[in-house]
Amino acid sequence: MIKKISTYLFFLLFVSSVGAKNQDLPIIDYSSITHPEIGTGGMVVSQRKVASEVGAKILREGGNAVDAAVATALALAVVLPRAGNLGGGGFMLIYSEELKKTVAIDYREMAPLQASRDMFLDSNGNYDRKKAQFSLLSAGVPGTVAGLHYALKKYGTLSWEVVIDPAITLAEDGFVVPHDLSSVLSNYRNRLTANAATARTYYKRNKVPYEAGEIIKLPDLAWSLKELKKQGPAAFYKGKIAEKIVAEMERNGGLITSEDLANYKVKERVPVKGIYKGYEIVSMPPSSSGGVHLIQMLNMLEPFSLKEMGFGSAQSIHLMSEVMKRAYADRSRYLGDTDFVSVPLIGLTNKEYAKALLKEISLTEVTSSEDISNGNPLPYESPDTTHFSVMDGKGNVVANTYTLNFSYGSGIVIPGTGILMNNEMDDFSSKKGVPNAYGLVGFEANEIKAQKRPLSSMTPTIVFKNQKPYLVLGSPGGSRIITTVLQVVINVLEHDMNIKQAVISPRIHHQWLPDVLLMEEGFSSDTIDLLKEKGHTIRPSRTMGSVQAIISKDNYLYGAADPRRPEAGAVVVSP
Secondary structure, three states, X not given: OHHHHHHHHHHHHHHHHHHHHOOOOOOOOOOOOOOOEEEOOEEEEEOOXXXXXXXXXXXXXXXXXXXXXXXXXXXXXXXXXXXOOOOOEEEEEEEEOOOOEEEEEEEOOEOOOOOOOOOOEOOOOOEOHHHHHOOHHHOOXXXXXXXXXXXXXXXXXXXXXXXXXXXXXXXXXXXEOOHHHHHHHHHOHHHHOOOHHHHHHHEOHHHOEOOOOOEEOOHHHHHHHHHHHHHOOHHHXXXXXXXXXXXXXXXXOOOOOHHHHHOOOOEEEOOXXXXXXXXXXXXXXXXXXXXXXXXXXXXXXXXXXXXXXOOOOHHHHHHHHHHHHHHHHHHHHHOOOOOOOOOOHHHHOOHHHHHHHHOOOOOOOOOOHHHOOOOOOHHHOXXXXXXXXEEEOOOOEEEEEEEOOOOOOOOOEEOOOOEEOOXXXXXXXXXXXXXXXXXXXXXXXXXXXXXXXXXXXXXXXXXXXXXXXXXXXXXOOHHHHHHHHHHHHHHHHOOOOOHHHXXXXXXXXXXXXXXXXXXXXXXXXXXXXXXXXXXXXXXXXXXXXXXXXXXXXXXEEEEEEOOOOXXXXXXXXXX
């Protein structure tokens, strides 16, 4: 028996060794307890496997990564209603192998023309949470439809009619309700059934939630998708869907007008870029804060060997926490929509500025957030969301993160459309120094102005190695998105984890204010005790984020869907 076991172990080690050395074979480490999905012809990783399958089918039929991304996004609008959307907005990062460049598409929501700085303050000047989060007043002008169509027409190869068809089928014929959707609809029942149209759309008679295994059909959403198939974005911004949106706004105190919808514009922006130990980091610029502060934190971490410190050690967690605090302090002061405010992007992402911030960090003691204000980057100038990642067989890459803000946004469906409206206006700074729903504090740079885009933490990111896409990733998670993406990047580049291990490993988060270090389950009690000795105030946290990631290595793609969210899946495309 012992001889058989020894022979088997030798076989596993031999296969692992051969796989690691022979570039004609995928790298499979049989000593690891985590294993990513592996493919060569392309891959789609999203928070709903059924949507990943839609995107993968598009790739099999000859579409490129952008075609697959748009089809996946439209499918998620049906099968992941708490985050996938037509009534929200987001960010898409595209690497085109043909053009040899990366572009950033900003389809974030815009404040309506009637929006004003103090619109969420009551008669006493206090922040009114209900107005800011659970009313039509909280809705920004949606950008998803315009953004997806823009990306497809400029960088895709298939027609809008082709990529929207799978979403129409899912909405019209229905799909099997997974346990996750059934559970969420049950937990959110009071909030979602407070709106009659939402109750009719997502619940059975008498506001009874659907059970797992049942089929849910969304006929109103199917109607909207068919209108979009016939007329493209015009249906949403000028046609019948627009009419229904405006009518509901007028009935229930929203600000979005026909003029607001007609005036919506997608912005194609230049990505922010940085270098970390030879890897090029390319991410989303403002109106997202994600890319700027991802690069800022990597700059501060670059002088250290986190690998030598060890994953999950008190030393590495302490350092990352101190770095996170300083980045989030700068976020609160400087970040906003660059169409309205001047953001010191070059200074914030400058390595010399990172060195200046590091001088304030002690490796043995905590710096209280009260003693940390924003830094001064100017001399160096020379917040349910969902993410999916796509790579095709030709080297094209898409990282897309989009959202309604809260789970199900404001919880309000526009009657007759099946479309949930976002509550993104709460992502503005409604009152100087007052935290929003994610505890993020903002100042003038992110105050409300008409046609301005609220600041976001979404961080779709592509990491390049030897000028080729190596790692694509992103995550939901509100204010925790940036630190979640940071840690997965560090897990891969510093700790040499395979992508599955990098995604499932436990995470931490610190956002300056409140002054607490959040830690997922999975860190040792000894580590926690050592952190407390350094002065950290620690709180256990629910799971952070849901990273969907792909690595391209030696002609193979390795994908991982984060198990923190049920029903996520990586789908492989064979050549």
